[in-house]
Amino acid sequence: MNERATRLLLLASVFVIATCGLIYELVAGTLASYLLGDSVTQFSTVIGVYLFAMGVGSWLSGFVTRHEARLFVQVQLLVGLVGGGSAALLFAVFPHVDAFRPVLYGLILTVGTLVGLEIPLLLRILKDRIAFNDLVAKVFTFDYVGALLASLLFPLVLVPRLGLIRASCLFGMLNVVVALLSARVLRLDGPWAAATRWCGALLLALLGAGMAASSHILAWSESQMYADPVVHAVSTPYQRIVLTRGAGDLRLHLNGNLQFSSRDEYRYHEALVHPGLSRLPDARRVLVLGGGDGLAIREVLRHPGVEQVTLVDLDPAMTRLFGSQPMLQGLNGDAFASPKVSVVNEDAFAWLEQPRGTFDFVVVDFPDPTNFSLGKLYTTTFYRRLARVIAPEGACVVQCTSPWAARRAFWCVDATLRAAGFHTEPYHAYVPSFGEWGFILASARPLAGSPRLPDGLRFVTGDTLRSMREFPPDMARVPTEPNQLNNQSLVRYFEEDWARATGR
Amino acid sequence: MPPAPKRPARPSPSPGAPPISRRRFIASGAGLATSLAACTPRGRMEGSLQRPGMDAGHRWRDGHAPSAAALEDVDVVVVGGGISGLVAARALCAQGRLKVRLLELCDEPGGNSSGGNIAGIPHPWGAHYVPIPSPEAQDLVGLLRELGVVTGIDAAGRPAYREEYLCHDPEERLFLHGRWQDGLVPNLGLSARERAEIGEFLERMNVLRDARGADGRRAFAIPVDASSGDARWRDLDRETFAAWLSREGFRSAPLRWYIDYCCRDDFGMDASKVSAWAGLHYFASRDGLAANAPSHSVLTWPEGNAWLAGRLREPVAVADALRPGVMATRVEALPNAVRVDGWDVRQSRAVGWKARHVVLAVPSFVAARLMSGNRPVATPPVQHAPWLVANLWLDRAPDGRGAPLSWDNVWMEGRGLGYVVANHQFLRRNHDGLVITYYLPLDHAEPQAARREAAAWDWGTARDLVLEDLHRVHPGLGGITRRLDVRVWGHGMATPTPGGIWGGDRNVDGRAGERVWLAHTDHGGISIFEEAHAQGLRAARGILHAQGIS
Incomplete structure (x- = not known):
């Protein structure tokens, strides 16, 4: 060179x-x-x-x-x-x-x-x-x-x-x-x-x-973002599904957010289903929106009077996974195999647009309103549509984030349900892996009837039901704007509250 | 800071006339929306370039106007299926007592409010929203109530709007200094003085919203003809908006960018070209009132105002009054009747009607030509700005830093006006990709020169133009684009240059002879849905009155 x-x-x-x-x-x-x-x-x-x-x-x-x-x-x-x-x-x-x-x-x-x-x-x-x-x-x-x-x-x-x-x-x-x-x-x-x-x-x-x-x-x-080894991970058009397993603990994460831990999910799902369903002794038809893990259905099926459960979950990968994987079938009691259960993989909003008959009890178990697209599932428009499929004497329950960590977000859902014409009964339960968690029972008229709880529950009892409805001052109602499509106030409350609660 | 006024409308209804440009006539049999180019140099991206109505329009301009051998006897012929024409035809059909024909050159009525559909995602091809009406716009509220957009009126008289149709949150974002901010009024990185000046300007517009003339009428009203006749206000039509702004001390760059943006968005040209009266009208004419939304809210649909056009079309189609693919070529007064000759573009044959009344729901220059140069259309001369509208089908939402993807997405350094997201108003989440609609007023040259230039484009040229601008905020967007369709509207909308509103003999009764009625935003001077609606309704009511129908 x-x-x-x-x-x-x-x-x-x-x-x-x-x-x-x-x-x-x-x-x-x-x-x-x-x-x-x-x-x-x-x-x-x-x-x-x-x-x-x-x-x-x-x-x-x-x-x-x-x-x-x-x-x-x-x-x-x-x-x-x-x-x-x-x-x-x-x-x-x-x-x-x-x-x-x-x-x-x-x-x-x-x-x-x-x-x-x-x-x-x-x-x-x-x-x-x-x-x-x-x-x-x-x-x-x-x-x-x-x-x-x-x-x-x-x-x-x-x-x-x-x-x-x-x-x-x-x-x-x-x-x-x-x-x-x-x-x-x-x-x-x-x-x-x-x-x-x-x-x-x-x-x-x-x-x-x-x-x-x-x-x-x-x-x-x-x-490495998860504490325990990842045993299953899949990206679907809608979300990233990750399952991790630690010592005696199975966890589901959607888009990095924890959905349940097998150690205490019974607390969450018992609290989600029984306070409402136990007061509807004549409930025959139940609708579950979201909740593709089948855990809410497991609780619904404890009520022998229930004849028909329809699950609407956007993501077929979720329902397939929880309907076919033995470890997960064990967790949800093989709920998807029950002849009473039918699964629809469609967007809940779109599904509700068609006439669907009525249901005696509806479980609304969507992911938290972390973005504007999910926020639409918590709006007055959504709840008004939901009201059309609830039987006159029926009720629905909505999971709505933590009333302690995201206090305004929780009460915003309550205000939204009221704005959509519901009578509401907010309550909360302690789920160790989540913290203090909130739910709202909503019905056209105040629910009469005293709870008739099925056997075999590990968390919900007559006593816990009473304490669930008590909101101490740090979680007490705060005035909020109802969440509408054109203001998406919930997503903003949710973001701000959680940012403050987690110090970010 | 007072709430920012909402931008009234993108290329708004300048109904269904043939948008004509200077492009050499290309013989085409039945083609209406001429798909000139298609398919895929850039990898897998496909697309088309369309110039709706241009071929037939040019043919007519160049003298093609055969006479019909036989005439159909009808009560009313409405020429032009844009919003004015649709509103007129709908009102005329509503009674069920008149035999009506609505002639529309394109395959579907809608004009600037037309829309399309890609993979099940409806999208706009032009105007894409209507601000919630002011209290005085009772007719419009009535229409919206009939269409199910207004669900009720509360005790205070405020209309409640169907939430689904109000623009969902987040509404708008602006890209500047490398990131997206919430809202379109520049805020990020502005000096205190610049911010204060924007505040002052918006406050000034709030004051003007309530301004009235000596005659007690609002200075800036919708429809334009309802505005005060007081010279104090009308004289503002003699100067440009830019001159007015400079004189009033509104000079800071971010504010002037915002105002130019609004003018280009609504008029197709910036503040240095439009009349000060028109510019102020944009900011100060609207005073929306709703039971369940703030004053500046807008109504919108995935397909934009094509949704409204579709609803207006229904009763017209049911009454068998709709004649798509027909271009009117001549309108001639007979004793006690009007003769309308037309050309059926699909069957290539002349067609004709003898009508008791005719509504000319076409731009003023088309109306004048139809009346064979009788100069019946006494409005100030109107300039029409050419527009480019592109629809892009994307694999997924584009990335970006800062505020999340919104309904309307604008960047300060952009050549165009940004894009709206068709999927934004969707309630369901499972759809195949995302459609965005990009808007570009071709105001870089005089309208005629810009039209001529755009007429020579092929799809590749138009595609590169669109992507070049979008790549300023979304590098690599071309890589996730499956399809890119472009429409050039040669005469997109009326541009109110100085003198364009109050400078000429204004045709206040909306007539061009005893039996010829004019209904088009050109006669109002400002191309917006509300004006088109008022124009169409005025013509229909005039005819119903003349026929003794109430």
Whole structure:
């Protein structure tokens, strides 16, 4: 290779180093913003630490007295490894907020120091090949242009097309390729050269595998978000269903939100079903909206008078899973196998649009109103539609989040049901894995009748029923706006209240 | 800050006339909505470019107007199936005593309020909402009650609206400084002074909402003809809105962006081109009243105002009065009757009617040509802004930072007016993808030049134009787009330039001869649903009165 080509290649490596360095910095900043929020703080601390580390690297370069070329190649390989793997590593520690910061800043310091070391080394390597003024001009030009390229590529191409893990692996590979090429043009020889080649090949394979496995890395990182091992995970068009199993405990998470823990779900489902159904001795037809896990149906079927249960759940994957998986069938008492039960996989709102006859008792067990699309299932419009399928002497019960953590959200559902013409009886129960949880029993007229509870309940008794209706001052009614389609007040109350309750 | 006034309407009803542009005539047999280009250079994305009614319209403009051999005797012919024409025909059919014909060039009536459907998701092709009416708009409230939009009137006389049809929350968001903020009035990152100026402006508009002239009428009313005749207000029509704003000290960039946005949205041109009276009318004419919604609420449907057009169409179709695919070519007064000649585009034959009355529910320039240059249409000359509307079928909702996807999504640096989400008004959650409707007034050049330019586009050009703008806020959106359909409306809506409202001899009785009635927003000067409704109703009532039917 002639001298001119060598010079050009070394200068091109400045360009690659600059681009890669900035990409790692942006990956770190982005991930930090994802997890820790407040992107201004995250980006400015990441950039500041990175630049500082580069300064450290430059200072360290002063202590290098020989073997600049060899060191340059080794540093380059190291940057490829640490930088290229940084996104995957950060995703892996993602679920551990406490560990995230040390790892994040450790990575930035390492990559920054290494990159800071490289440029002075390269200047020294090139100093005999290019006149000094020309050299400085060229090196810094490539450095800054590389940075520009990275800052444009990152938001426009890399994040949307490749994602963070694959982008950083790709640039790690680029670093390695530059290292190998530099080893060649700088004519490294001896055992070092061979080791460098082996090392480079290994890193390329590693980073390539990382790129290929990026979706697995993501999935694995998700599994770290749960306390217990994930035993089943599936993405449906509607949600992400994740089942975890710990010591004697099976948990269902939808979109990362805990739906039940097998250890105490009986408390939730007994409290959901029996306070209402036990006061409707003539109830024959029952409708369950949501609740594709079949656990509410299990409780409904304890009432021998019930002849027909219709379950409407949007997601066929849920009802299929809970109707066919032995472990889950054990949990819901194989409710879906009962000849009384029929399952409809349709959106509840759309299903209610058609005339459906009437039901004596309706269980409304939707996910919490965490977004505007779910919020529509808690509106006056929805409840007015619901009222049309409830028999004149019938009732419905609505699960409505925690009256302690989201007090306004709970009472907003109550206000909404009243605005839709219902008489309401709010009550609450303590479910250890959820905390204090709220329900509202709603009917056209106040329910008469004293409760006739089925046998075999573990939580609901005549005494617990009475205490459930007592709201201590910290959960007492607060005035709220009813939730309408055109104001979605519930979603706002819910967001604000939960943010306050969890200190976020 | 006082509540922001809602934006009245996108390309609003300038009913069913052939939107004509200067594109060379392309012979086409039955094609109405000319699908000029289709299918898929960009990966799997498909699409079409449509110019509804252009071919037939140009053919007529270039002299194609054969006479019918036989005439059908009817009571009323309504020419044009936009909102004015539909309202008129519906009112005329309601009595069941008149034989009515509604001639509409396109396959379906609706005009600027037409809509489409992609994969079971209905979407608009033009106007997509109506603000809840002011207390004085009793006729409109009556119509909405008949259509089931108003469910009752409370003790205080306030209409209760069917919640499903009120725009669901979250309504609007604006992209600026790299993220989405709630609402369209700029707020994020503004200086205190800029914020104060916006507050002052909105407060000023609140005051103007109650302003009245010496004649006791509101300065800015809907319909336009109900506004005060006081010169103090009407003289505002002589200058541009931009001039008025500068004189009044409203100069800060974010406010002026917002006002320009509103003007482009409602008139197809910015404040430097529209009349100050019209601009103020936009902000100060509405005073919505509802039992169950705030004053500035709007009514909307997944398919936009095409929902209203569909409901208005029903009784007209039931009365067998609807004649789609028919373009009127000449209207001529006979003794005690009016002759209407037309061209049946599907069967390529001349058709004709002898009617006791004719309603011309078409733009004023079409009306003038139909009356063979008799210049019967005494309104100020009207400019029509060309528009591009695109519907995109997406795999999923696009990503973004800040406020969540809303009904109306606008970005400050945009060339167009942003997009609305058809799925937003859905109650069910299981649907296949998402349809967004993107709006772009072609106001970068004079209307005629812009029309000529747009006439030369193929689908690829239009697609790139749309995606380029959308990519400013959603990089990579093209990658999740399954289908992208574009419509160019050559004469999208009337643009009230200075003098455009009160500058000429205003045709106040809505007639062009004893038996020819005019019903179109062009005659009001402002292209909005309420104006079209009032125009259509006025013509129908005039005819019913003349026929002795109450």
